[in-house]
Amino acid sequence: MNALMGFREMGFLEQVxxxxxxxxxxxxxxxPELFELHEVPLNDKAVDSMVIHTLRGLLSKNxxxxxxxxxxxxxxxxxxxxxxxxxxxFRSAGPLLLDLASKEKNGEMxxxxxxxxxxxxxxxxxxxxxMNSNHPEPLISSLSIEMLGVYKDFTALDLLRGVIxxxxxxxxxxxxxxxxxxxxxxxGSIGNGPALSFLASKIHHGNPTARxxxxxxxxxxxxxxxxxLVSIFxxxxxxxQILASNLLGAIGDKNGGEILLSIFxxxxxxxxxxxxxxxxxxxxxxxxxxxxxCLMDGLLEEDDLLLMxxxxxxxxxxxxxxxxxxxxFVRPGNARSQRxxxxxxxxxxxxxxxxxxxxxxxxxxxxxxxxxxxxxxLISEFGAALEGIGGDRAKLDAExxxxxxxxxxxxxxxxxxxxxxxxxxYRSAGSGLGLDVTTAxxxxxxxDLLEKGEEFDLIVTDMNMPxxxxxxxxxxxxxxxxxxxxxxxxxxxxxxxxxIQLAEKAGANDFIQxxxxxxxxxxxxxKYISLTxxx
Numbered sequence: 001m002n003a004l005m006g007f008r009e010m011g012f013l014e015q016v017x018x019x020x021x022x023x024x025x026x027x028x029x030x031x032p033e034l035f036e037l038h039e040v041p042l043n044d045k046a047v048d049s050m051v052i053h054t055l056r057g058l059l060s061k062n063x064x065x066x067x068x069x070x071x072x073x074x075x076x077x078x079x080x081x082x083x084x085x086x087x088x089x090f091r092s093a094g095p096l097l098l099d100l101a102s103k104e105k106n107g108e109m110x111x112x113x114x115x116x117x118x119x120x121x122x123x124x125x126x127x128x129x130x131m132n133s134n135h136p137e138p139l140i141s142s143l144s145i146e147m148l149g150v151y152k153d154f155t156a157l158d159l160l161r162g163v164i165x166x167x168x169x170x171x172x173x174x175x176x177x178x179x180x181x182x183x184x185x186x187x188g189s190i191g192n193g194p195a196l197s198f199l200a201s202k203i204h205h206g207n208p209t210a211r212x213x214x215x216x217x218x219x220x221x222x223x224x225x226x227x228x229l230v231s232i233f234x235x236x237x238x239x240x241q242i243l244a245s246n247l248l249g250a251i252g253d254k255n256g257g258e259i260l261l262s263i264f265x266x267x268x269x270x271x272x273x274x275x276x277x278x279x280x281x282x283x284x285x286x287x288x289x290x291x292x293x294c295l296m297d298g299l300l301e302e303d304d305l306l307l308m309x310x311x312x313x314x315x316x317x318x319x320x321x322x323x324x325x326x327x328x329f330v331r332p333g334n335a336r337s338q339r340x341x342x343x344x345x346x347x348x349x350x351x352x353x354x355x356x357x358x359x360x361x362x363x364x365x366x367x368x369x370x371x372x373x374x375x376x377x378l379i380s381e382f383g384a385a386l387e388g389i390g391g392d393r394a395k396l397d398a399e400x401x402x403x404x405x406x407x408x409x410x411x412x413x414x415x416x417x418x419x420x421x422x423x424x425x426y427r428s429a430g431s432g433l434g435l436d437v438t439t440a441x442x443x444x445x446x447x448d449l450l451e452k453g454e455e456f457d458l459i460v461t462d463m464n465m466p467x468x469x470x471x472x473x474x475x476x477x478x479x480x481x482x483x484x485x486x487x488x489x490x491x492x493x494x495x496x497x498x499x500i501q502l503a504e505k506a507g508a509n510d511f512i513q514x515x516x517x518x519x520x521x522x523x524x525x526x527k528y529i530s531l532t533x534x535x
Contacts, residue, residue: 004033008042019050023057031058031065039074056084063090070096079112086116094122101128107137114140118147126151133159142182149186154195160187161198168206176209184210188217193228196221200228203243206498208469215243216466219250226256233263242278242493243464249282257286261294273515274493277309281421284313292317296325299340305425305515307343312421315349323355330362337365345369346428347421348378350385357389367397371404375431379404411529412436414454416446416461416473417491422514426460429521435529442466443473450477456486457529460512463492463503471506478507487528491516 003022007015022030034055041048059066059081069081070093082100085093097117104110114132117125129147132140133156145163148156160183167180187195199218205211218225225247232244241263248256260279263271271279280298283291295317298310314322330337344352345366357363370382379401386398413435415426423439430437438454440446442465450456463470470490477483490508494500500511512524 002033003027003030004037007033007037012044012047015047016050019054023054026058026061028058028062028065031055031062034058035069035072035074035077038080039076052080055080059084060088063088063092066090067093067096070100075109079109082109082112082116086119089120091120091122094120094125098125098128101132107140110135111137111140111143114143114147118143118150121150123151126153130156138177138179142179145179145182145186149182149189152190154190154192157187157190157195157198160190164198164202164205164210167210176207176213180207180210181213184213184217188220191221191224196225196228200225200232200244203229203232203247204237204240204496208463208471208499208502211243211464212466212469215247215250218247222251223253223255226251226253226259229256230259233259238272238275239493239495241272241275245275245278245282246464249278249285252285254286254288257283257288257291260286261290264294273303273306277306277421277515278493280306280309280313281419284309284316287317292319292322296322299325299329300336302336302339303515304339304343304517305421307339308347308425308428309419309421311340311343311349311352312347312424315347315352318351318355323352326352326356327359327362330356330365331359333365338369341366341369342428345373345378345382347424348381350381353382353385354389357386357394360393363397367400371401373428373431374434375427375437378427378431410436411457412438412455413458413460413525413529414438414440414446414449414456416440416443416459416465416470418442418462418465422462422491426521429518430525432518433522433525435525443468443470443476446473447477450480450483458525459486459488460491460525461488463490463494463499471502474503474506474508489524489528 003018007018010018034051037051038055041051059069066081066084066088067090069077070085072078072081082097085097093116097113101110101113101117104113110132114128117128129144129151130153132144133148135141135144145160148160163180163183164187167176184199187199196218199214202214203211203218205214229244229247232240245260248260260282263279280295283295295310295314298306301307301310326340329340344356353366356366370379373379383398383401386394386401413430415423415430415437417423417426418441423441426439427437438449438456440449443461444467446461447468461470461473474488487509488507489510489512490503491512491514492499493514503511510524510527512520
């Protein structure tokens with residue numbers, strides 16, 4: 001007996017009851033009639049949705065009927081069954097889907113077919129993805145390119161290189177399309193020597209988003225990617241050297257640290273300050289003795305920003321030798337001692353602070369600098385550290401800090417940078433100007449703050465950051481009319497004019513070249529907000 005006879009004329013509750021019984025009792029013989037109901041729906045969204053739900057439940061347990069649906073002349077039925085074959089990884093559907101993909105002219109159905117093949121994944125499917133990697137429809141070509149990576153098709157490297165290079169030719173560098181994105185990931189997935197060497201050669205890709213994805217792929221490869229980054233330091237390209245240093249730090253392998261130290265040995269004082277900053281910060285993430293020694297030598301740096309990077313990294317590499325060296329530099333109470341102690345305070349180097357606090361005369365000097373920082377958050381955090389140390393002296397010093405009041409201008413700035421040392425620099429510099437400084441480690445975090453209703457008088461953002469880079473951040477927050485008038489300063493190591501133009505088009509109002517001093521930051525910030533304090 002046909003369970004669906006007269007179904008279209010039934011009332012809603014009866015239709016629901018019958019569909020439920022068919023699914024629960026696994027009445028596979030009802031599938032042909034359900035196909036008809038799906039192909040020519042009732043135009044009742046609730047019932048039509050339940051028909052699909054019932055079909056999906058039955059077909060997921062009946063591979064043969066799913067195959068028959070793929071061969072059906074019914075367009076909606078075919079699409080549903082193609083989709084289910086992939087979801088349920090019905091390997092017997094492979095030949096039918098391959099044949100369909102080779103003949104299908106409709107873009108939507110071809111995409112559905114390729115999607116199912118990508119889920120089933122058999123070696124013989126590679127050819128159909130190769131065939132569609134240049135398809136004019138971006139979703140089809142990007143899916144096919146993605147699968148070239150999944151299959152580790154090293155024969156596709158030339159094609160993938162072409163896609164990535166095309167993404168920065170002409171005006172293409174202004175936007176990273178989905179095809180370029182998938183091509184980068186595919187090259188990373190292939191991951192052989194030529195693939196990683198190519199990615200390393202593109203660490204300064206013209207588009208910041210593509211650049212970020214390239215960096216993510218290289219970091220994922222870890223130690224395997226390190227040899228491909230070595231040659232970058234042989235070229236006189238400061239931007240690439242900075243990015244290569246950042247990547248070696250993110251990989252965190254001793255071999256990468258040895259490469260960074262070799263740069264100091266070969267170039268010495270000739271190292272560009274931006275590269276030196278990147279190396280110091282990278283060494284903080286690579287625990288090995290020679291790296292720590294290099295950082296201790298870095299305490300001789302006179303540039304405040306470089307010194308902050310050194311201190312921040314030493315706080316991650318703390319040991320008795322580090323503490324002894326710091327005591328040696330801090331005890332004299334000279335100009336260098338003051339710079340180092342200011343760097344310890346500004347970078348919130350709590351482990352270094354706790355170790356040095358044991359020496360009462362040094363502790364007193366540090367507390368004077370912390371009290372005079374004009375940064376309530378910093379003062380509060382060091383107060384909490386003192387409470388954690390415990391003892392009568394620490395308790396009295398914590399109370400002393402709690403009485404310090406900070407003078408503010410009422411102006412708020414948002415500093416966005418993936419470098420924690422840079423964020424601490426902004427807090428120090430901003431607090432010295434009487435500014436309330438909020439920090440974010442990437443554009444996504446900064447955008448979340450703005451969208452939650454945080455208000456700022458000025459934004460300073462880095463360009464190259466993980467998760468969301470500075471260009472994408474500016475583009476997205478400028479889309480909101482409420483944020484259009486907030487001035488933005490792009491702080492960057494970039495030297496290429498094309499990147500400056502890209503930032504201007506996105507909506508940056510001004511630029512400041514790293515590394516910069518407190519005075520230069522004050523001058524730039526003062527163009528957009530009134531300042532009542534100075535250093």
